[in-house]
Amino acid sequence: MLTFSDALKLSRLPFRNLNLVRHLEEYEGPLLSHYVQEDTKEHYLKYWCDCDSTHHRWMWLRVQEASILRIVNRFVPLTFVIPQGCRDNFVYFADETHCGKVEFVSLVDVTKIPDQYTPQESAYLSHIVDVDEKTYALVIEKGWSISELGTLPWTFSRAYSFLYGLNVLHVPSIPSFPWKRDGFSAMHVFNWFADRIPAEHRSGIQSMQFASPGFIRFSMHAGTAREVVECVSQLKKNNATIASIYSDLDSYIKANKLNDIETSDDPKWQQHEKTLAEYAVKLIDSFNVTEATAFIAMCERPFEAAKLAGSFYRRIRELVKYEKDDLVRYPTVSE
Amino acid sequence: MFKYEEDVKDLEECPPASARTVSMTAYRFVFQIVEERSFLPVARVSPSRPLKPQDCCAGKAALSMFDCRKKATKFHFEMTKKYKNFAKLSGTHLAEFTIKTDDGLATPSRDDGHFSFFEYKQCDFCPRCVNVKEVSYVDIQ
Numbered sequence: 001m002l003t004f005s006d007a008l009k010l011s012r013l014p015f016r017n018l019n020l021v022r023h024l025e026e027y028e029g030p031l032l033s034h035y036v037q038e039d040t041k042e043h044y045l046k047y048w049c050d051c052d053s054t055h056h057r058w059m060w061l062r063v064q065e066a067s068i069l070r071i072v073n074r075f076v077p078l079t080f081v082i083p084q085g086c087r088d089n090f091v092y093f094a095d096e097t098h099c100g101k102v103e104f105v106s107l108v109d110v111t112k113i114p115d116q117y118t119p120q121e122s123a124y125l126s127h128i129v130d131v132d133e134k135t136y137a138l139v140i141e142k143g144w145s146i147s148e149l150g151t152l153p154w155t156f157s158r159a160y161s162f163l164y165g166l167n168v169l170h171v172p173s174i175p176s177f178p179w180k181r182d183g184f185s186a187m188h189v190f191n192w193f194a195d196r197i198p199a200e201h202r203s204g205i206q207s208m209q210f211a212s213p214g215f216i217r218f219s220m221h222a223g224t225a226r227e228v229v230e231c232v233s234q235l236k237k238n239n240a241t242i243a244s245i246y247s248d249l250d251s252y253i254k255a256n257k258l259n260d261i262e263t264s265d266d267p268k269w270q271q272h273e274k275t276l277a278e279y280a281v282k283l284i285d286s287f288n289v290t291e292a293t294a295f296i297a298m299c300e301r302p303f304e305a306a307k308l309a310g311s312f313y314r315r316i317r318e319l320v321k322y323e324k325d326d327l328v329r330y331p332t333v334s335e
Numbered sequence: 336m337f338k339y340e341e342d343v344k345d346l347e348e349c350p351p352a353s354a355r356t357v358s359m360t361a362y363r364f365v366f367q368i369v370e371e372r373s374f375l376p377v378a379r380v381s382p383s384r385p386l387k388p389q390d391c392c393a394g395k396a397a398l399s400m401f402d403c404r405k406k407a408t409k410f411h412f413e414m415t416k417k418y419k420n421f422a423k424l425s426g427t428h429l430a431e432f433t434i435k436t437d438d439g440l441a442t443p444s445r446d447d448g449h450f451s452f453f454e455y456k457q458c459d460f461c462p463r464c465v466n467v468k469e470v471s472y473v474d475i476q
Binding site (some may be wrong): 025026028029030032048049050051052053054055078095097098099100115117118119120122123125126167209275 | 350377381382383384386394399412413414416417418419420423424425443
């Protein structure tokens with residue numbers, strides 16, 4: 001193994017009580033692992049660098065939690081974090097003997113890390129499949145305004161509530177609200193969905209690092225959070241198609257003055273129900289995350305299904321805009 | 336019946352229920368001289384890296400293998416981009432050998448071709464290794 005010519009030799013690593021969060025990459029044992037220091041809650045990466053017949057050499061570096069989210073989700077190559085994302089001007093190299101007993105420790109200036117001990121610039125972490133099912137974190141990529149700080153989590157949690165109601169709770173029916181133009185019913189129906197969520201999956205902010213990069217970690221059902229992200233991804237991929245379904249639906253409602261019909265038993269509804277149901281199915285189907293016909297069956301009338309589908313679309317569109325404006329990245333894997 | 340049964344007797348579901356007998360050509364990273372230690376589970380190789388409890392089954396009783404030469408080479412290439420000394424850990428060469436149904440149990444292959452193999456007591460892949468060649472990235476670039 002390489003020798004460090006001008007490194008400071010230490011008798012041991014200067015931190016204790018590190019808890020393993022998870023191994024981020026393995027091949028017949030760990031290669032890259034995430035640890036959290038029990039008292040300070042500082043995040044560390046332990047990166048495999050080298051070995052000989054008696055030792056494994058690991059690099060320890062203190063990093064931001066957001067940096068780990070970025071590499072885990074393959075938003076950035078490993079070099080953005082190892083070693084560029086190190087929060088200190090130095091890293092530790094620890095030589096471990098059998099079963100992880102640390103024998104030699106060197107403190108090395110970040111600028112003097114041997115090239116052999118860093119990833120190539122184009123290297124990304126492999127996909128990780130197992131995830132924490134109780135939290136979901138958004139990566140903050142740019143400075144947010146105060147209003148963005150409020151609206152983005154709110155919008156995300158509204159879309160989350162809707163999908164949770166449909167796909168996890170399978171609510172038997174969605175109550176009727178007087179859908180008009182002012183968003184009153186949209187607000188109430190999304191609140192209704194949020195109120196149905198059991199405490200263990202109710203969305204709340206668990207932790208937050210307001211920086212660039214930073215993150216907001218929600219406590220929520222991660223599977224449903226990933227469905228919201230899937231909707232964002234579908235809209236980005238098929239924006240023209242989905243936007244045109246929404247636009248056609250909106251035009252249809254306006255052209256036929258459906259917002260102005262006062263009562264739900266007005267005979268005029270009959271001629272529109274089939275078309276409205278078709279638009280609602282098409283719009284919900286386009287996100288590919290829930291069974292559209294089951295959704296229609298939950299709604300009292302096709303008009304309400306269409307309005308709710310449109311409201312959901314607008315929330316996903318808003319989430320897409322945040323990403324387009326480089327304010328946020330939506331991880332598919334949450335550490 | 337399994338070669339390392341004693342080492343994992345206290346572990347639940349080891350080998351995993353998904354493991355099956357197979358008859359196939361397989362590949363494993365080795366060093367130039369293929370010897371007994373080329374086919375040892377990672378926990379028996381010194382110096383070892385600490386395993387977390389849920390990795391103990393594969394780490395103590397299984398061998399990493401690949402179902403396709405090209406996929407194995409690609410895996411080595413990708414890992415070497417991330418860990419430049421990966422060959423010092425995994426091996427510099429790729430050995431080809433056949434697995435018969437009475438050799439042990441294999442977990443299903445991942446998309447990258449990797450699977451874990453749990454050997455029965457009498458199994459010995461060393462003498463069966465053919466085409467032991469230095470890993471070359473030419474084929475995949």
